[in-house]
Amino acid sequence: MITASGITKTYKQRGNMLGARAVPALRGVDFRIEKGGAVTFIGESGCGKTTLGRIVAGLETYDGGDIVIDGTPMSSLKPRHREPFFRRIQLIHQDPYSALNPTRTIHQTLAAPLALRAKQTGRGKAWMEERARELLALVGIDPGYVLPRYPHQLSGGMRQRVVIARALTVDPEVLVADESVSMIDVSLRLGVLALLKDLRERLNVSVLFITHDIATARYIGGDGELYVIYRGQVVESGPTERVISGPVHPYTQSLLSAIPVLHGVERPGPERVVPTEALNEAHPDTGCLFARRCPFRTDRCEAELPSLVSDGEQAHACYHPQRRNVIPVEAA
């Protein structure tokens, strides 16, 4: 189990002669990932969700707060002692076209991490061969076809499956999937999503899913937790289905309203919300971070920062929470 509390991260932008500007990417984010659970982060680009994924995978440092993995706070360990913890958390990149080394066959790609694993557990070459085949079969591709091939000979869906198989070589407990299907053909996308869902069930692997497409989150993590993140702050969270069907924060409502409606199959939600402006990092961060774009803002919103309040299940950071029907309804 992973517990993150109050994670903060600030990037320093190299500035002009008047000094550097600090860009806060995360402003104190709390969440938990249960064993075999699913946690989804949604938000616009630039809201800090990718940074969060990289921090959880141990690829990025954080400035404040802490990540506790199975009871051990990471800040108490030296970097080399953190490694075995973070190895159990594997990141699956967005782009399967650049995540694989084009000069190596799939066999070579899988052999490197498997050799490490074999050394740790005192097993030999035969085990590595067998394990490579087993993993490829697990992600639903024919090992005999794929192993001798180079990445350019495979389709996007197959490559993403190879990337997932590579992540599985080290027997991870958590997979961090950052926009993992956005670059795959539409008819193959659901296959990869179904694989992630299946891995959750069969191997009891937890999934941290980072996306801007909420419908895909509903597919793999419908029973999990959803966090809506905006400019580095969680503005709404709760059980995925509940937040999707009854969002109370205007930002969540804007995100859900922006999803295209499949006219002919479904009808648009009656109370869709559109932000009054585009995302601008330069907006002041006194008061509610969303206030400048919010159609429902009041003077209080611009003056004070609302904190996350929970009713036990669903939490929101808004002075004027109200349920609105924004998601499409199925046409009869």
Add this chain to the structure above:
Amino acid sequence: MTRTSAPGVRVKDLTVVYKTPAGELPALGGVSLSLAPGTITGIVGESGSGKSTLALSLLNAVQPPGRIKEGSVEIDGLGNVVELTGEELRRARGRQVGYVFQAAQNSLNPLKTVGKQLLDLGRSHDFDDLPALLKDARALLGRMGLDGGRVLDSYQHELSGGMRQRVGIMFALVLNAHLVVLDEPTTALDMITQAAILKIVRDVHHERGLTTLIITHDMGVAAEVTDSLAVMYGGRVVEHGPTTEVLGSPRHPYTKGLIRAIPRLSGDIDEARALPGRPPTLGTIPKQGCVFRERCPLRIAVCDTVDPEPVTRDARTVACHAVGHLATPVVPKEYV
């Protein structure tokens, strides 16, 4: 010389081939498609379906090793684009047909401000009144919710992805073209920006009286803005009709499968099903018979040998042997 009304477009039996070591392979295998004047038509398809090749053909801009082998593209006021060459063709591009390229975010010159690039465009089309062109551009950018003056003075890196996309649309419209082709206008943009861009596309389309063609892989994008929808697979248009009808009651098995494969916010999420198999690439498009048969749940014997002709009935065009016939489906081979 510029037209003031929306042109119609008629593509007939268009075949585009790419030269490869394995011989000339067809990316488009005899495509026929009409765009009614004043409508927004969407083309959806996966990578390799030929949708971008079709869009480039409207400008007669298929690059070697590709070439238009046969067929015609008639645009009102321009004639058969396939027969245009040299200077004539260069003038038609931009003036009569506006094109917003795929990844318009990266198609601006990083060394010149947007305004300088606009002036280059004006000069190459012999515009005498360049200040008027700048004024039009500012107005268009203002219409799309940007500060026109500031954007024209900006370099590409000073603009966000959504802003660059709008600049791309401005370039396509500023010479007063009435046929506009947008190739993947919203990929790499997030949901809220996408919704804003789609609204702009729709509004500008109606205000300026355009004929618009949108190429996308995203069924949702097509559903949101288009009046008419064509579904492409393996270099063919397999289904074409009014958008709500194609989505609401798809007839071609590929369209049906594709719609089922989209996770949605409404309805039961567990009803979403992946389409078996994978889309063909240039080299693996079957030489004879139906291009979709390997993945098709309705496959019958005739599919192996005869490429189905598109049949039009009540404004819907479908190219499938099994639709409308009483057919016994065979179990499709399972692929991964």
